[in-house]
Amino acid sequence: MNRPVHELSVREIGSALRDGRLRSTDLTRHMLGRIADLDGRLKAFILVTADRALEDARRADDELARGIDRGALHGVPYALKDIYDTAGIPTTCNSRLRWNFVPDMDSEAERRLRQAGGVLLGKLNTHEFAIGGPGFDLPVPPARNPWNTACFTGGSSSGSGAAVAADLVRIALGSDTGGSTRSPAALCGVVGLKPTYGLVSRRGMFPLSYSLDHAGLLGRSVDDVALTLNVVAGHDPEDPSSAQVTPVDYASGLGQGLQGLRVAYARDLFSGVRGLSPEVPDAIDAAARALVELGATVEEVQLPDFDLFKACGRIIMCVEAFAIHESDLRTRGEEFGRYTFQRIAPAGTLSGADLVQAFRLRRELTLAVDAVFASHDVILTACAIGPAASLEDFPLDWPPPSAAVAVQTVPFNVSGHPALALPACFFANGMPLGLQLVGRAFDEKTLLRVGAAFEAHARVGDRRPVFVSS
């Protein structure tokens, strides 16, 4: 192997494990060493589960030696945002309110990853309860962007984005309620998938907003994400939001090209946004031209006004979050992080009618997004509206400047359609610039196929961050 093992793809790791060039225990020790060397600066991990990782790795090696092969993730390291329950391992949500919580059961996603032979490296940093922001008053300080450690990672799956970008782990799970997987993917220059609502079980994932929460998958490449989706997708009868769909092989057909596919370009969704960097429309326009070169047809479409999606999503998210945290907000509000409190507590002043109105609008917005797919296969739009902001731009009290946190992601939490963030190019200041693709409900296969074709064309995912601190 000419490259360091932390740069190997999931398929390359699998191949090396199976032909004896690599053992999972050696790979795991290497990754644990890399985390020990680098994570003091990145703060991507809340907890490193070294003993558990080595135990998983030894089992994976032993099974392969005995001819037991659990599939693509067998012996492959992964990590989980610290809102996924892990039996016997603390699950803190980066909150003082949950700091000593040790679940006795695995989340369903963790159960599936373990069953598939994966190696758990640890629990990843998050904004408190997957909301809040990069608060310095939380138990673990904000994760830092590997492309510039003075900068924000995006969030709330902040550690997931940072860890994958820095090659501390190849694949990670996050969550996505308004963009919490796609934002760190875009700002850290990795691939982030929010699958269709209901495709991946959320059982054992600490909720932020029941009707907007999705699991999220982050990886170095579209293929890595597709192979991970193959493991975690599928019906869970114990999750009331789980869809009764038969998963397919999401990684097959990624190299098929785009001939005959129809792309809807939702340029209006981001082109008028306040704080938009002029580099973003230039980059997404270039991506649209690239998709045409790859054989697709691209046509501009109009979606409903972004402010409607934003208002609808925010009202639902904040009211549902208030319902979850109501008792703690009333009795020990000062134990929350400042941002978390400020973002959730005011939702208690909204009325039941406000929530019903949001759900009424949600039907219209969802049907409007869905109507696009009557004549198109995917939607192309922007993800973040500018490069990662400096952590110093975040004031003591909410809000930060809108350009620091604005992402065009919430429409597809409101509508539930699958959405993929992937690197498009780089801003002039060297920070990653991501685009967003959206697919039909439960058609992740086509979505990932388009993502893989663009990825192979753009080849920006091959570039690695050099840790700098400006």
Add this chain to the structure above:
Amino acid sequence: MRDYTLAAGEEFDLSMRRCGVAVPPDWSSGTWYVHDELHAMAKLLRQCRPAETEPAFLFDILRICSYHPGKE
């Protein structure tokens, strides 16, 4: 533009007290900002007057989409 008048401040305080949440004094600024932002969004939703008479929960919406495998 935020309304920083005493009356607006009293309205915010009263509104938070009604929902049973005591705002730590030095956290008031950001809480007040989000309070006003959420109420502006709620006002926008009321102005929209969605034509659909029934609210819809997401899973129900996806199930009525023609692409849902169960619909074929």
